[in-house]
Amino acid sequence: MKRRNFIRSMAISGGAVVCGGISGLKPPGPAGAMRTADIIIYGGTSAAVMAAVKAKQLGRSVMIVCPELHLGGITSSGLGFTDTGNKAVIGGLAREFYHRIYLHYEDPRSWQWQKKEAYGNKGQGTPAIDGANRTMWIFEPHAAEQVFEKLIKEHNITVFRNEWLDRSSGVRLRNERIASISTLKGTLYTGKMFIDATYEGDLMAAAGVSFTTGRESAATYGEKWAGVLTGVFHHGHHFKSRVDPYKIPGKPSSGLLAGISGTAPGVYGAGDKKVQAYCYRMCFSSHPENKVAFSQPRGYDPEQYELLVRVFNSGWRELFQKFDPVPNFKTDTNNHGPFSTDYIGMNYRYPEASYALRKQITDAHRRYQQGLFYFMATDPRIPGEVQQEFNKWGLAKDEFADNENWPFQLYVREARRMVSDFVMTGHEILGARAVPDPVGMGSYTLDSHNVQRYVTSEGFVQNEGDFGVHVSEPYPISYRSIVPKASECQNLLVPVCLSSSHVAYGSIRMEPVFMILAESAATAAVMAIDNKTSVQQVDYAALKNNLVKQEQKIDA
Incomplete structure (x- = not known):
């Protein structure tokens, strides 16, 4: 997908919104201040912080411009395991x-x-x-945030928070280079180099860089695990027993239970525009003095969770397997099982959505999970021993204090992915093809969460899209996968929404890898400035030498 003209853009709807639990966004207004630095980083993720620190260490002026109030992305918002x-x-x-x-x-x-x-x-x-x-x-989440904030303070890095890119007309290009970006407050930021460190790829898209969303077909890149994967069950996140999907069991005319799609999942191996599920990674506490009881959310509807009752009635008892312990009697609680914190099928529009629509989607995810926890804590249909154990937990009172103890950041596992001259695929991840220009390494399992929940031809409910494929050796990630095509933009680097297939992104999309690629991106940006060249023309041998000196790991 691509947008091209002098001012490249992605349309957004106007009006004041809240995103990811952060309020106070102002609508577009008259032109405000103008700020300039050698390198402008858009986004407040862990990658943004690392890119800024490296740019400053290399002697360049840098600014972080981000919608967030809290730095660190999902690393400081619940993903502590x-x-x-x-x-x-x-x-x-x-x-x-x-x-x-x-x-x-x-x-x-x-x-x-x-x-x-x-x-x-x-x-x-x-x-x-x-x-x-x-x-x-x-x-713990607050420990990560403290580390990020200390790094920012130590390196005297300027951060402008609650600054939302004007995606309709805020990116101005001259001769295939970003000249400036502006925010909805009317502030103009000019720089020599730009880094998109968001989970959504908003700057990349607004600059007219090619991207894709959803899943490629198996034929696109010849990947075994691409596209629709009905009947593939690599994790425990599927229905292991036959569970009836209808409101009145055995009666299709009664309608489907909440959360089940009425459409067919698609042909095995076919591509689609559906996105793997999101959730909030929860920080629970079991300490009596540091836990907040699960409360009933606005609009609570217990019928939304009827399917979970049937899962428990089938004998499933794996609820607590992803209550992973972090210090101080807390957890990083992630999705686990056939019906859990992943709000399957409710995020398809998120990657390209307006800010207002993203707000609706993030709010819906929050209400879904709040309702799920309240349901498990109070509904009499939950097995007694499960409910008793669950009620030992609550929200951690000393985390996310200015957001009702709820994580700041929705876990956006995948949104836009750039399409550049080099697309990382499953072949590179699994070692079948070499990468001649690595700028970092990954090693995690090829991993996707479920994409959809549907009714099988036999008349039972099932999930689809989850896979987990072992990666036997660490693999290199190409420099060309973090830079756009030269014909599209020559002073932008994209270390988070990099050029990758859905299959490959399942391994790459880990927070340590984003930090690694962001440091490499900043190093390349500084070299491009020093040598008065484009990011595509950075001398790779010299870049590799610099990364090795920085103790980056770029080959096994």
């Missing part, structure tokens, strides 16, 4: 972040509710606390 894969290939500033987390928890004052020696030290693949390497991979 880090998806790392092979930790040996996490280097540079990303490793520095996890070292600083380690130092945070070396301070006894960080263990307010739990003694350090009582913490189970469970992590993914290795212990949470790696004393030998002085890193820690599991953490």
